[in-house]
Amino acid sequence: MADDKGPTLFGEMRRMVRTSTAVGGIAARLVGARVGLHTDRAAHAEGLKDVLGGLKGPLMKVAQFLSTVPDALPAEYADELAELQSNAPPMGAAFVRRRMQGELGSDWQGRFARFDQQAAAAASLGQVHRASLPDGRAVACKLQYPDMASTVEADLRQVKLAMAVYHRIDGAIRQDEILKELSDRLREELDYYREAAHMRLFAAMLAETPDVHIPEPVEALSTGRLLTMTWLEGQPLKSWLAADPSQEARNRLAEALFRAWYVPLYRYGVIHGDPHMGNYQARADGGLNLLDFGTVRVFAPRFIHGINELYEATRDHDAARARGAYADWGFAGLSEEKAAVLDEWARFLYEPLLDDRVRRIQLDEDPNYARGIAMRVHEGLKRTGGVTPPREFVLMDRSAIGLGSVFLRLRAELNWCALFRELIAGFDADALAARQKAALVAAGVPLPPEGAPR
16 A cells, blocks of 8 residues: 655645746736736636646646635636636556556556546546446546645645735735635545545435435545545436436435535534535436545534524524624624625525525526625625635535535525425534534544634
């Protein structure tokens, strides 16, 4: 079994040479815009997307992440980068053989009945190969690209530079905690032992949700940089939607996705933090395959309590209770004005959960509707001196927005309010804490240190 290697100075320098031009281009154009120089940000953003799309590694994943955090990037960049689908060309067969030998030893091929050396899928941190085991099981082998630890550290330095420049121009959202959260989650994503534990965790949490299916890790054929798991048959959502499925099928899949996300959150304080269309598959039996467990977040019970408090405060138009919920989330020193601005964002997120009827997730079909609200919130925060989102809030907000966009694509019609109320009924923070600890320990997921951001 190969040892995991940490970042190397040479590896980081090599990566920075490859990425500094793209990231430096963002900084230069943003500074130019500030001092009044004419720059076509839309054209540059499109070019940036092309550059990042050809760079394997976390910079592409960082761009996807930031594109879903409201106002972390200018609108032109967010729109273009949101289209990145982690589909960089895969590495060839010679690379695959070397990497597999490094992870499983020289006799690695003998441990499979069949191994397809052409990648079935390629992503930002690794690629997936289809194989079968001697016992007949079909499996997927997720193989990490080499020197990813160095790549992560180099890319995070570049992103920190670009965000520092943007903050000087527009301080409505301070990115300090966003970058800390992003850095921790990316470093965790390199550890395939952790991802295997996440799979076991989600399988246990969703054991009573029959329409949701989770791959099972094969521990004997997994390392810190190779994850072998059972192969799930399913159709990517994009092609499934292109076939124009029935409204009933859309609704069933949307409800499965709703439960796949909210059951772990409200019963265990855990979320699947990568709400990417490519991480969901439609099954022939009408169910849902949930994939890619690299980005998973564990929340303290007080944070989940804050979600419930803000829901009820929004429902009851209770500004004081809403401010208490923001405090539970970790927002510090909020003035009444800043809290009122955040309330507008809360009303947007909770609106479908407060409307007790069958409906689509968003009633206004204007594609710019959400952007308009985000712009008003952005201007309000800028006017009131800006805000630093706490770390816990960052991934939660990003996931909620990403999940909502999938529901929009599905055109599902459900009673979102009834589904939500069913899950939060009888919420008890102490009971959640006990369930959470037991589930993490059983799955082998490391417990967050006491007092650390969770």
